[in-house]
Amino acid sequence: MPDKMPVRVAIAERVLQLAWKDPQIVVVTSDARGSAAIEKFFETFPDRSIETGIAEQTATGISAGLAFSNKKVFLFGPACFYSARSLEQVKNDIAYSGANVKIIAVSGGVSYGPLGSTHHSLHDVAVYRAIPNIAVILPSDAYQAAAMVDQIVETNQPVYVRTGRNPVPFVYSSENDSFKFGKGNVLKEGKDIAIFATGEVVWHALEAAKILTSSGINATVVDLPCVKPLDEDLVLQIARATKRILVAEEHSIHGGLGEAICSLLCRSHPVPVEIIAFPDEYPVTGNQSQVYSHYGLDFAGIAKRAQEFLRRY
Structure with a gap:
């Protein structure tokens, strides 16, 4: 095990693992298949994978529709766009409608670095805190992220998960007791x-x-x-x-x-x-x-x- 790992990769790997046992899990992305595990998901489950390209608003609507077809939807895309460009669709199609969609907002905060403020997401927690009926989670390392996926996949509610892009040192020594929904x-x-x-x-x-x-x-x-x-x-x-x-x-x-x-x-x-x-x-x-x-x-x-x-x- 390396001494650090990108949180987004840990989430994608756990979603792939769970999908083998749960045929209701589907993945939607908007030009966010950079994680090897997400690419593997598309290769392994092509009938449960949707790539919209750079079209976050479309991806949000598709995800909501799949959720109301009893699918467990993981929507992967850049945090900067899911806290701005597609915010109206998230507010109305997902949160207001209570769609069971887990938004995995990758490359959040300033992890896009030199791309600058257009690609930073430093307002997303504020925005999502103000939208009713959606949880806001920021995992601290790969162990906690994997444990989080195990729990939120069983919840029938919208969740916004913000992750970074780069490898992060481990805070926890294992997944055990690293995450409990709503607890610190x-x-x-x-x-x-x-x-x-x-x-x-x-x-x-x-x-x-x-x-x-x-x-x-x-x-x-x-x-x-x-x-x-x-x-x-x-x-x-x-x-x-x-x-x-x-x-x-x-x-x-x-x-x-x-x-x-x-x-x-x-x-x-x-x-x-x-x-x-x-x-x-x-x-x-x-x-x-x-x-x-x-x-x-x-x-x-x-x-x-x-x-x-x-x-x-």
Whole structure:
């Protein structure tokens, strides 16, 4: 087993595995067959595979129709387009209609890197949080992604899953206990501050906690793969214990996990909160690692912000 793996590949491989046992599983893509497992799905199950080309709105409508024909639909396509170009179709054909479609939005956040802001998706969590009847999930590694597929394939509801493009280090040592729908996972316990993260930033949060430990700061690290529904009980429990919250996410400062947590805490248990996310600007151009570093979303940046935050509170 390599030390890292693209989350999108893990999802595609698990969908292929499950399809051997479940003839109701179908795959729809809009020019997104780059994963070897999705290409293998098309080769293995041609009668359960649909490629629309660069036509996300069409792919969304087809997926909804298949869902209402009792199919379990996995719709693969770029996150930047499924959170913009086909948003009306997702809102009406899938969410409003309650179609059992799992949108696997690949290459999310800034993982398209040098292609720039037209291909970044830093507003998608905000958009989908505001649409009723659709869950929002950001897996942190390949193990969690595979476990997630096993669970969401059995749910009869729309789901938006945002993944990156590049290989991601493993956060978990196996699929066991890595994912439970609507729940978060405490990865490390500490009394000084809590770091909440989602998606590919989770590994950086864990590495940042190691840096903080070396400087005498004990941090709790929490993985929240489900931004919606949010594990409110866990967030409140951690907030009461640590009294200081840092949120790190590959998303705009507006409308993401940070604001979801702030809304909950403002209503139920106010404590100081710091959000590390993208400011209200179009990000600098570069590869994903370079952009993370520029905005302080890598482990060094998270550790630095945590130290500054603790000096203020």
